[in-house]
Amino acid sequence: MSQVFKKGPISAEINMTPMIDVVFQLLIFFMLVNNISNEEGAPMIVPELEDPKTLEFGDRNRVVINIEPMAFSENRKIGDINIPGQASSLKIGIERYALDDMDGVTKSLQQAKARNDKVEVLLRADAGLFYDEVQPVMQAIANAGIVKVNLVAYLPEDVR
Amino acid sequence: MTQSLSPTRTPPEATPPRQGISEPPFLAADEETVHHTPYRKRHPVLPKPVTVNMTPMIDVVFQLLIYFMLTLNFVIGEGVLTAKLPTGPGQPNPQSKPPERPLNITLRSSGAVGCIIGIEGMATQSANFRELSQKLAELQYNPELGRQGAYKPDNPVVIKPDSTTRWQHVVNAFNAAIKARYLNVSFAQASEPGSETPGDQ
Numbered sequence: 001m002s003q004v005f006k007k008g009p010i011s012a013e014i015n016m017t018p019m020i021d022v023v024f025q026l027l028i029f030f031m032l033v034n035n036i037s038n039e040e041g042a043p044m045i046v047p048e049l050e051d052p053k054t055l056e057f058g059d060r061n062r063v064v065i066n067i068e069p070m071a072f073s074e075n076r077k078i079g080d081i082n083i084p085g086q087a088s089s090l091k092i093g094i095e096r097y098a099l100d101d102m103d104g105v106t107k108s109l110q111q112a113k114a115r116n117d118k119v120e121v122l123l124r125a126d127a128g129l130f131y132d133e134v135q136p137v138m139q140a141i142a143n144a145g146i147v148k149v150n151l152v153a154y155l156p157e158d159v160r
Numbered sequence: 161m162t163q164s165l166s167p168t169r170t171p172p173e174a175t176p177p178r179q180g181i182s183e184p185p186f187l188a189a190d191e192e193t194v195h196h197t198p199y200r201k202r203h204p205v206l207p208k209p210v211t212v213n214m215t216p217m218i219d220v221v222f223q224l225l226i227y228f229m230l231t232l233n234f235v236i237g238e239g240v241l242t243a244k245l246p247t248g249p250g251q252p253n254p255q256s257k258p259p260e261r262p263l264n265i266t267l268r269s270s271g272a273v274g275c276i277i278g279i280e281g282m283a284t285q286s287a288n289f290r291e292l293s294q295k296l297a298e299l300q301y302n303p304e305l306g307r308q309g310a311y312k313p314d315n316p317v318v319i320k321p322d323s324t325t326r327w328q329h330v331v332n333a334f335n336a337a338i339k340a341r342y343l344n345v346s347f348a349q350a351s352e353p354g355s356e357t358p359g360d361q
Contacts, residue, residue, distance in 0.1 A: 016214050023221050030228035046238055047328040049335045050289045054239030081326045082273045122240060125327050128273075132323035132350040134330070139349075142245035150240035153331050 039094040042066040044126040047153040048079040054155050061118045063109070065141070066091040067134060069126035078154065085130035090137065099133075102140040109144035124152040241334060244346055260315050263299065263342075265292070265333050267321040275329040280320075289329075293336035300340060317342045323350035 044066070068089045076083070090097045090105070097104050112119050121141055125134045141149050264280035277286040279295060286292040296317070299309040311317075317337045321330050330347070337345040 016218065020214065020218060020221070023218070023225060027221060027225050027228065030225065034228050034231060047331040049332050051293070051335070051339060052239070053335055053338050054241055057240045079328075081328045085324060085326065124238075127326065127328035127331075129327040130323060131267075131321040131325040131327060131330050134327050135347065135350050138245055138347060147245055148242055149245055150242050151331050151334065152238050152240055153335070155237055155239035 036094060039091075040064045040066070042068050042091060042124070044068055044124070045072075045076060045078055045080070045128070046124060047127040047151075049153050052153060052156045054153050056155065057120070057122065057150060061116055061120050062122060063093060063112050063119055064091075064122045064124055065105075065137060067123075067125040067129060067137060069129055072128075079127070081128035083126070083128040085128060085133065087125075087129055087133040102136050102143075105137065105140040106144045109141060109146060113144060113146060119146070120148070120150060121146055122150045122152055241331065241338060243334060244344060260312075262316040262318045263296070263311050264348075265296075265317065265319045265337065267319065267325045267329050267333055269322055269324040269326070269329075273326060275325055277329075277333065289332040289336045292333065293339045296337055296340035296342065300342070302341065305341070311342075313341055314343045317345045318348050319345065320348040320351060322352060325350075 041064075066089075067087050068091070070084045070086060070088045072083050087099055090099050090101075092105065092108050095108065097108070109119075109121065123134070123137065123141070125137075138149060266278045266280055268276040268278070270276050277289065277292050279286075279292070279299075282295070286295060297305075297307060297309075299311050300307045301309050301312050319330060319333050319337070321333075334345055334347075
């Protein structure tokens with residue numbers, strides 16, 4: 001008898017520690033991934049199309065090239081392209097390149113293609129940029145031996 | 161009297177009844193006469209293990225977790241149009257077949273944000289990209305869709321914007337060509353702004 005009751009009633013608490021560990025790991029993972037994908041999705045307004053045929057894209061084999069515009073006001077709406085048409089920066093993934101460093105872009109994409117043959121290039125340029133800011137980048141992509149490029153634009157309203 | 165004899169005990173009326181372990185009432189009444197080990201000694205109250213209350217923290221952490229999971233989506237509302245790139249400057253993809261006459265779409269910038277849409281060889285301009293798509297569809301030869309134009313679906317279509325055409329118009333023209341079911345759409349190098357017929361390379 002005394003053995004049974006010595007320690008009082010058995011505590012019915014769930015041990016939370018392993019769960020908290022796991023949750024914290026997940027939290028840190030998502031925070032980091034979020035940070036990286038924020039870098040990839042630089043703030044800009046991509047083209048808004050008439051009757052768009054854009055498709056959603058997967059996450060795999062993706063290399064995002066961002067051509068960022070000059071700073072624009074926060075009130076700029078989708079479809080407003082009245083901004084200075086010059087680009088301000090060029091990024092491949094999270095790496096920044098000089099705007100005239102097209103050889104660097106080509107080299108970086110060649111490396112990406114060597115690492116993964118199925119690499120898909122997403123060209124994300126602001127809707128208001130001049131064509132001659134974007135065209136050299138397309139040329140650089142083509143020079144890297146990548147024949148397909150995915151132009152980023154808004155999805156149709158019903159898919160969004 | 162009771163208090164002096166048992167100094168370890170506080171008067172029962174002074175303390176609120178302890179939760180969990182209730183005092184047997186008979187002990188308090190005639191404690192001096194009953195000679196046995198006190199209740200307290202037989203059942204020593206063990207110090208409660210010190211625990212931090214995790215519940216609020218877990219709540220907060222879960223909220224954060226859900227927030228980061230939901231905001232993970234790349235950029236919401238954006239999609240892609242897959243384009244083929246010209247492998248040489250301004251050239252459509254090289255093909256073993258004899259080169260076909262490309263269907264050229266010219267885009268000339270007008271004003272700050274405007275754009276004049278034309279099809280090379282056609283006098284009339286398109287007012288918008290829906291109209292351009294319609295015209296391109298009319299030019300296509302595609303018996304399946306009942307189209308009796310001169311250009312096959314795999315005929316190269318080249319978009320020729322001038323250098324200050326906004327990117328939005330370029331992608332719009334591309335989208336129009338895709339919508340008209342052309343399969344081989346590419347981009348030319350930028351021509352000088354304002355030139356009537358954008359220069360060929």
